[in-house]
Amino acid sequence: MDLHQIYFLIILVAALYFFISEKLSVDMTAMLIILSLAITGVLDAKEAFSGFASEPALIVCAVFVLSAGLAATGVTDTIGNAVAKFSGKNQLTANLVIMTTVAGLSAFTHHLMVTAMMLPIAMRISRENEIPSSRLLIPMATAASLGTTLTLIGAPAFLLANGILKRAGEPALRLFSVTPLGAVLVLGGFVLILLTLWVLPKTSGRDKADERFRINEIFTELLVPEESRWIGVSLEEFKKETAKRFEIVGMKRYNQRLSILQADLVLQHNDLLLVKTTPDELLSLDERMGLALRSVKKYGEQLEKNKPVDGKPRDVKEPLIVQGLVAPQSGLIGKTVGEIDFLHSLGVLVVGIWRKEGWIYHELSQVRLKEGDMVILWGDEETFDTINADSHFLLLFPMNLRPKKRFKAKLASAIMLTSVVLAATEVLAPHISFLLGAFVMVATKCVSLPRAYESIEVKIFVMIAGVIPLGLAMEKTGLAKLFAENLAGVIHHWPPWAILLCFFSAAALLTQILSDAATTVLIAPIAVAFAKDMHMSPTAMVVCVTVGAVASFLTPIGHHGNLLVLGPGNYRFVDFLKIGLPLTIFIAGATVYVAGLLWG
Missing domain, CATH: 3.30.70.1450 (Regulator of K+ conductance, C-terminal domain)
Incomplete structure (x- = not known):
């Protein structure tokens, strides 16, 4: 063992200690890794800092900005209202609608943001339909994590795994390369979750957001301005289209009060509407949407x-x-x-x-x-x-809320869709496609530049930039190959499915104490070297490792989304294991089988 290998092992042990103990934050630990690798000469400066300009880091930043654009234009609110509308009044329908929505959103945006966005919606569904929140929130958080397996950009771990495969000379994964596997995991996972709902307690907790935004019915006056798109629209139709935004309690025309129950009443220029609305809607009112705050207009x-x-x-x-x-x-x-x-x-x-x-x-x-x-x-x-x-x-x-630019909702949706299509068809490289989308989202003012910067989770960006050189150093020092050769001496006689299961299990256990990104970077290089020695598919091996890192549900600490729902669902630690253990066993078996078929 040479000096650089010894240095690397010391850095690795120190990094694991700080990641697990949280004596340092993950971003500080990542910076410590970068500096240590550069100072000791394990990597040169360019290699040590290469993570900041890497495709995974750039894509994650771009996706954060694109997601902020969808939120700033009210697209996510529209989706949330649709979920509440179609969730029905029974537990089964509500779970199906909520899980399908969050899984789909998590395929293209950060799953933690999706879980946070949907939490108050799920709590409202729970409250209005008298469904225990404990029967909705674990399924929702789990579906958000499962949804990350549907695309390459769903989880940073997949982007990191793709980088490791490309460095090893293997074909790169495309945006939807993992979709067949993800679809099996999502559909099978949904069925298993719905069949095991009975093991969850029937309890309801409090959503802290509910406490924070208790002022939810503000009385205000709206004016129908000149050239408003609502002029000539019947009041009945207007009420239906805006029912989720505000409640009309009165109406005046030329200082005369009109009955809002009149079936034939049609809106005219300068009509005054007396409404109850939320702080969010009050801040989001824009004359370009056909309504104006009366006092501001006047x-x-x-x-x-x-x-x-x-x-x-x-x-x-x-x-x-x-x-x-x-x-x-x-x-x-x-x-x-x-x-x-x-x-x-x-x-x-x-x-x-x-x-x-x-x-x-x-x-x-x-x-x-x-x-x-x-x-x-x-x-x-x-x-x-x-x-x-x-x-x-x-x-x-x-008011600690931000206005929504709802008049730009269609534009923001089009920008997001175009970015995905450009990346999926490989017209542009994925990181260029999503960075272009983020740029256009800001340039068209769907989201402001300050808000775009705020939306980027700097800790996640720096962590990714720090763990990439850690994996690179493991390969460069030859330790990945050394670990793989030693492991091959123990399990070389095992059948391929058992070897894949072994690597999946190692990642599933390690991700309970490390992030999915860190787990992937540590195990994937060993998996690639092992696969080459054993003449197996490196892609199948790395995909098993990555899915094990992002879709293991043994404890609430394995995924931050679980921590978000812990209080509102009034859960105990063991409640996560009741569904998480059988689900993880299913995912392990399905991943090994499908990965073997697709890349074996």
């Missing part, structure tokens, strides 16, 4: 022209929407919004009101404020700094 320009005391023009480039909680004994209590005249007295507009108890059916200007009312204000940062100093409001804080 007084917004006047607010921007207002001048402060020093006589200098007020610059309102980025208006803020802020929540103000009316304080006890505030001078606002008992006065109507119109009497207070927020525009001239405070320099802001009232665009909505939330009240914990009671109903609001009047125009905003006629609403008499009470202690504890949450007033939604529209204005600029400078003005809110001034208002924050007075005693009218107990709390004044920005």
Whole structure:
């Protein structure tokens, strides 16, 4: 054993210690790996830092941005609402719809994002249909992980495995090369999950997101602007199309109240709609969608022209929407919004009101404020700094949600679809295709540049960049071949299916304490070297290792998606094993068999 091999083993042991103990975060551990390999000379500087420019790292970044574009334009919300609509009222139908959706989304976006997005939807389905959340959430999180086996970009581990195969001189996997195997795992996994649902407890926990966004019915006024696409549309049809976005509680035309129960009522220019909506929808209202906040439409320009005391023009480039909680004994209590005249007295507009108890059916200007009312204000940062100093409001804080550019939903969907098609048909290399899609998503303003950067999970990017040179060093030092030769001396007489099962099992166990990416990078090089020595298919071996790393469900700590549903489902540790153990056994057998058929 030479010096570089000794250095590598020391670095490997240290990396495993930090990955498992979490004494250092995964990104810090990855940087430590890169620096250690470069300083010791195990790899030269170019090789040590090659992970940052690698295809897997670039594709993961691009997919994060593409996913952010879908979220920013409301595409993911539309999907979530469709799931809630078609989930039915029984446990079986709800699980089928939820699992199918998350598996499909996880094939092209990060499964953790999909699980987080669908968690409040599943909790709502549980609450509205009286289905125990424990019977929905483990199946949902498991389906999200299974969905990553449907495409090459579903999980970073597959991208890393593909890189290892290409370095070994093997044919590269294409975007849908693993789809036949993934389809078997998804379909078989669904059947097994539905058959074993009875082993899960009938409990329901709380979704922390529900607590965070309890202000879910804001009263506001919407105006039908000139050239709105809703002009000439019947109120009945309008209500059906916007039912998931807001509830109409009143309507006015030329200051006359109209009954919203009239079957023949047709929307006209300047109609005023009194509605209840969510904070998310309030922030997402855009005149390009055919509706406008009445107070902003009517007084917004006047607010921007207002001048402060020093006589200098007020610059309102980025208006803020802020929540103000009316304080006890505030001078606002008992006065109507119109009497207070927020525009001239405070320099802001009232665009909505939330009240914990009671109903609001009047125009905003006629609403008499009470202690504890949450007033939604529209204005600029400078003005809110001034208002924050007075005693009218107990709390004044920005709404912690982002507006959705729903008018760009079709464009964002088209960009995502085009990226997938270009990669699948190999018109462009996958990393170029998805990076181009991410660029276009930002260039067309489907997602803002700051939000695009925020969407990239830097820890995951740096971890991938760090584990790639670890695998490269294992190959370069000859340790992968050495481990493979020693292993061959023990199991060379085993049948091919048993050898494949052995490598799958090693990855399935190791991924319980390491990430799927780290597990793949450590075992796949050994699998390639072993396969070449034994005249087996390196591709079949590496695919078994990768599936073992990404689709092993023995414990809740093996997948971060499981940790997301642990509390909301009110699960115990053993609950994951009840479904996870039989499912992992099925996946092992199916993977070995199908991989042998496809690449054996």
